[in-house]
Amino acid sequence: MSTTRHHINRQRRRQARGTRPTPSAGVPQGAGGRGRAGGTAVLPPAVSPSPTRPDGEDGADGQDGKAPAAGERAARVRPRRPVGLALLCALTVLLGGFAGWAHAKAEALRDDPARRNTALTDLARTGEIEGRTAKAVDRLFSYDHTDPGALQKAARDLLTGKAVDQHRTLLADVRERADAQKAVITTTVTESAVERIDGHRARVLVYADQSSVATAGDKTASDAADASDEGAYAGAMLAVDVVHRDGRWLVSGIDTFGR
Amino acid sequence: MKRAVRVLTARRPRPLPSLVVALTLAAGGFAAWAGQDWYGAAHDDRAAYAAQRDEALAAGEQAVQNLNTLDHRDLNQGLDLWESSTTGELHDQLKSGRAEFADQVRAAKTVTTARVLSGAVAELDDRAGRARVLIALRVTVRASDGAKTDKDSRMLGELTRTGGRWKLSALGQAPVGGAPTG
Numbered sequence: 001m002s003t004t005r006h007h008i009n010r011q012r013r014r015q016a017r018g019t020r021p022t023p024s025a026g027v028p029q030g031a032g033g034r035g036r037a038g039g040t041a042v043l044p045p046a047v048s049p050s051p052t053r054p055d056g057e058d059g060a061d062g063q064d065g066k067a068p069a070a071g072e073r074a075a076r077v078r079p080r081r082p083v084g085l086a087l088l089c090a091l092t093v094l095l096g097g098f099a100g101w102a103h104a105k106a107e108a109l110r111d112d113p114a115r116r117n118t119a120l121t122d123l124a125r126t127g128e129i130e131g132r133t134a135k136a137v138d139r140l141f142s143y144d145h146t147d148p149g150a151l152q153k154a155a156r157d158l159l160t161g162k163a164v165d166q167h168r169t170l171l172a173d174v175r176e177r178a179d180a181q182k183a184v185i186t187t188t189v190t191e192s193a194v195e196r197i198d199g200h201r202a203r204v205l206v207y208a209d210q211s212s213v214a215t216a217g218d219k220t221a222s223d224a225a226d227a228s229d230e231g232a233y234a235g236a237m238l239a240v241d242v243v244h245r246d247g248r249w250l251v252s253g254i255d256t257f258g259r
Numbered sequence: 260m261k262r263a264v265r266v267l268t269a270r271r272p273r274p275l276p277s278l279v280v281a282l283t284l285a286a287g288g289f290a291a292w293a294g295q296d297w298y299g300a301a302h303d304d305r306a307a308y309a310a311q312r313d314e315a316l317a318a319g320e321q322a323v324q325n326l327n328t329l330d331h332r333d334l335n336q337g338l339d340l341w342e343s344s345t346t347g348e349l350h351d352q353l354k355s356g357r358a359e360f361a362d363q364v365r366a367a368k369t370v371t372t373a374r375v376l377s378g379a380v381a382e383l384d385d386r387a388g389r390a391r392v393l394i395a396l397r398v399t400v401r402a403s404d405g406a407k408t409d410k411d412s413r414m415l416g417e418l419t420r421t422g423g424r425w426k427l428s429a430l431g432q433a434p435v436g437g438a439p440t441g
Contacts, residue, residue: 088279095286102293109300114309120383121305121312191415191433193379193393205379205393207413207433233436237395237413239377257376257395259411 134189141187200244318425319392327373347428368403388420
């Protein structure tokens with residue numbers, strides 16, 4: 001079946017080109033659409049100079065058209081390129097090469113980790129981060145047994161990500177003890193320095209003092225009275241990761257160095 | 260049909276020269292921009308400042324670690340390292356107290372090692388060659404009986420640049436509760 005169609009199509013194309021007279025095949029011309037040949041097509045040697053692949057109906061067609069085109073190309077006379085044009089080409093390549101190389105160099109310089117870290121090089125940002133972090137640490141590590149809501153509010157306002165859990169764990173027994181002793185724990189950052197600023201993330205090393213003052217009016221507890229007179233001071237050090245979000249610096253990680 | 264198209268293509272005026280000139284100009288513009296960009300990046304003041312900051316911190320961390328590391332079996336080498344890590348007043352103090360300190364450590368038979376947990380530069384005066392660093396340190400002391408104690412120290416150090424190198428000129432611990440501690 002397909003062999004017949006193949007044959008018909010070929011005949012029709014020949015007809016269109018007008019190189020051959022009307023086909024002699026007895027099949028009506030309107031029968032069958034264009035179909036790819038599955039079987040072997042035997043072509044008349046006069047039309048196609050080279051053997052055609054079994055399913056290469058289109059290929060055979062292309063070969064027909066290619067032969068005169070090749071002749072055309074060979075016949076074309078190429079104008080001699082002026083030397084200037086060649087020089088321009090070379091110059092273009094050189095300039096383009098230099099541009100790409102210089103660009104890569106500049107990018108490499110900017111990608112240098114020392115430069116990406118803008119701690120101290122961007123003084124305004126460094127100062128802002130130091131200030132915000134100190135305030136956040138003051139609030140997050142201070143606790144007044146009469147106002148437990150303040151700590152919760154601070155945690156809601158200032159913490160994000162894994163710092164939420166870290167803060168809860170760190171403060172859990174502090175709160176318990178403070179409630180038992182009716183103590184007020186006040187944390188004050190005494191020293192801080194920004195280790196690294198990378199875009200909207202930063203890490204700050206913080207030294208803080210924690211004072212615990214028991215305000216229990218319980219006169220029978222002599223040790224509590226001692227504490228309320230003196231206050232107990234402890235020094236803490238921690239590294240705080242902060243992230244800039246919606247115009248605010250939030251604490252995203254608290255590193256107490258395994259303590 | 261195909262013949263006609265091919266002939267037309269061949270006869271079209273060739274735009275190669277003007278194309279090449281345009282490409283050359285574009286490449287020249289790009290090269291000028293990239294060169295300027297590169298020059299700017301290489302001569303950025305902040306880059307030099309950042310390099311000094313990192314250098315000061317690295318030197319500070321190493322020096323603080325050195326000054327908290329001492330093995331009673333190898334006192335001289337340890338104390339030489341102390342002196343080479345410091346400058347100015349701190350250097351003079353260490354030098355003058357060296358003999359006495361060495362005797363103490365030799366008698367106590369302790370081995371002290373230190374590990375920097377974290378460090379940051381708080382202030383840096385690039386021109387004057389001065390810097391202040393915060394260094395969180397964990398000091399481990401192994402006594403003669405093998406007992407091991409860990410202690411965290413909140414170090415505050417001052418560095419001075421001498422001969423192109425940053426050295427410690429002062430070192431102490433951050434005071435707790437307003438009172439300085441040993």
